[in-house]
Amino acid sequence: MVVLNKIYTRTGDKGDTALGNGARVAKFDHRVEAYGTSDELNCVVGMARLHAEGDVDAALSRIQNDLFDLGADLCRPDMEKDNESEYPVLRMVSSQVDRLEREIDAMNARLEPLRSFILPGGSALSAYLHMCRTVARRAERLAVQLASVETVNPDAVKYLNRLSDWFFVAARIANDDGRADVLWVPGANR
Template sequence: MGKRLTKIYTRTGDGGETGLGDGSRVPKTHARVGAMGDIDELNAHLGLVSEHLKSTAVEALTHLAPFLDRLQHRIFDLGGEVSIPGFQLIHDYHVDRIETELDQMNSELAPLENFIIPGGSVLIAQCHVARSVCRRAERSLIELGETDTVNPPGLRFLNRLSDFLFVLARYCALKTEQPEHLWQKDDEPSAG
């Protein structure tokens, strides 16, 4: 483990700059800092999903909590990777692990024939919140990549994770016997 923080506040960021993992300082409005913040927020939302999974009485869902816990560690790694330009902690095998879990859950689901509206339970809705935050983190990383080097497996990791979270929401609906909230077209106003 790196340096131990004995004091939470340093006052070094009071002027609108923050330190990166390599020791350099950048404005808090820098795309790298934005991506780091979105990744951190994603991790917090994934923590909520994991805790909701652990609190269900459905074994098919509680067994997924350790996988989500491991994902949180990899997301933390991704944040570290982004905080040190040129550093790599996420690899293609991390993406492969997500795909394996995603495919396993998806094999039990009915084919998707309509758009899904988030809801059905707090757990299902939280999966969708985490998915949408994951998409934002991915966009932030893409934006950073427009001006700086970004590790391609990190981008693939976020892309696949958002797919995983979408499938997880559907899987939670199936295993908790909640009907999926399907999008419905608005009724056309009657003429006359």
């Protein structure tokens, strides 16, 4: 259980922060960039939820919780030392990726195949879901960059990759099952 009695600590006033294992690193460290961007994504998902209801809102709620799991995973290096921790270390697991794939497949079954690229927009929910997609892609790029220099849970990277796909398909669903998608017209304004 997390208990936050005091919000400011002054421990980061000199430009460093603590990771999940207590190690201190610069606030611009690759690991901090990766989990910070997953936190940013969670905020954008919260904005999308302002326009969602029913099953979509419930799915976005699950995703927000997953994104906190993801942040907990990314903020803790040294996966090989997980079993030495005094408490269980939270890591992303393949079942979270599998759930996204099942949901993508179910949503995609309702849609006609694409014949053009889609411009972000249409309904407000669709526009926000496209914003979620682009922030998820950035979070994925940062996690992959981190993985090029440090150990990163492969399921964390897979989750981000599937999540951006989930947002894309959900954005089409939010546009009247793709019927209200805004299509790109190559060279339309030449």
